[in-house]
Amino acid sequence: MKLNIQNETSRLRVVVLGTAESCGPTPKVEDCYDPKSIQHVLAGTYPREEDMILEMEAVANVFKKYNVTVFRPDVLKDCNQIFSRDIAFVIDDKVFKANILPDRDKEIEAIRYVWNKIDRKNRIILPEECHVEGGDVMPWNDYIFIGTYTGEDYPDIITARTNIHAVHAIKDMFPYKKVKAFELRKSNTNPKENALHLDCCFQPIGKNKAIIHKNGFLIESEYEWLINFFGKDNVFEITKDEMYEMYSNVFSISEDVIISEKNFTRLNNWLRKQGFTVEEVPYAEIGKQEGLLRCTTMPLTRD
Template structure:
């Protein structure tokens, strides 16, 4: 049996579901793009090749192996993009919550049945249909759960709006002992550097009390300022619009002092090392062309 336990983003990782880039299918048509960055690369003819993405994910798996983390992978279905395991489910405390994902991604849940079978059924939660929520928007942080959302009246116009007000309230009702704090994110269907697809595209805690953040990802300045004050200005690494576009905030913590990062994130990686972190650098630039990076392609199951 899998005894799920996730209460934050950085405690020592013991078990994780890492997506797969194998058999991820042909290059989508522009109409099939789920986000503006993929669309940009589809139109430019620079959409990532499967073999390159497989290599990048194997490099990530090798880091987990180095640190003795138990790694689960989805069953490979032919021509299905199964890279971003954070989109389909996420864990808070001992509960695994399924996301109400876009209907044509249902098969991705089927691909992790062997993992779900190891979890007591009463700990697997399926939200009601009106609840939209994805793991990239959900961050447990001790007594808090931070959630990215978009509650504009035009919510349904945005394929990039993934977590609604009902999603925030659902988490609040599931975890009454937690302080649930939501943040309105900036959305765009067409301009990648004006779009925060998920909260982890513009914010992520690192270490015990630090964070990476991008101001323009937040629609409401007070909410951005609340986070900066919560962590303290000197403990926050502010990223530029260009760095957000390259997914600088979407790194992944194996422990409070070990961070897996993209090897081209020089400014961030230097800052992390200055702060005493061990930075495991891997190539992940091809996967980032689909507007997701290291956090998006992992779903922690057990942290100490």
């Protein structure tokens, strides 16, 4: 299989979509990886498997409509395999195995059949000290945007997923790209003060537009850099509540077509005014785990 991912919005041809089948019982608080999941466990509102299966099938149907080839993970019993972007990502013609939380290594095995279709020289496993998840990595033509956290308390922050070692390793692998890292705001306890990944507070769309949440960035000048890069008139700024609902975590099928959550009324109206076709799907239950459309999809090939 030939991989090709140069950016977030070129026409999608091949993608891995996670699965909610056999995702296991409601976790205990101590087994949760993020503050939003903890919040829903404590409130008794953690999403049910049957509801999440329906939501993911709605996305699968949109992919079918646009003739996208879709791979799904092998189903592992009682294992949450919804967020395929966490476990691997593609830059150019190379697929990277994410160095993720140790408990989640078996999720990689569930897409081994996809991994094995790729030329061996293009399968990359970074050194052990490089922590990285796909939600923090965004190829954008000449650039690679990466979300990171370099605070001294990094080892204690369960929501810090990509470290500076990974940033440097990716920079070394792509000397012809400009790698731009962004310090993200992290919280183990408050989901409204936590950007779990870069795509939880920012995402490029179309040819020159972006969705962004200022408070997701720890350093204001890095947020300002993005505003200047895209141009203020091309940026849709989201509120803290909208970031919590995952407004920036949409998914582009092409420069003109975006899959978005059906309740994102303010965003979806703006997108249509900008000329986008918006494919609305129900995804609010999956959103309770602090991930949404980009998190559940891992593109392999775009035109």
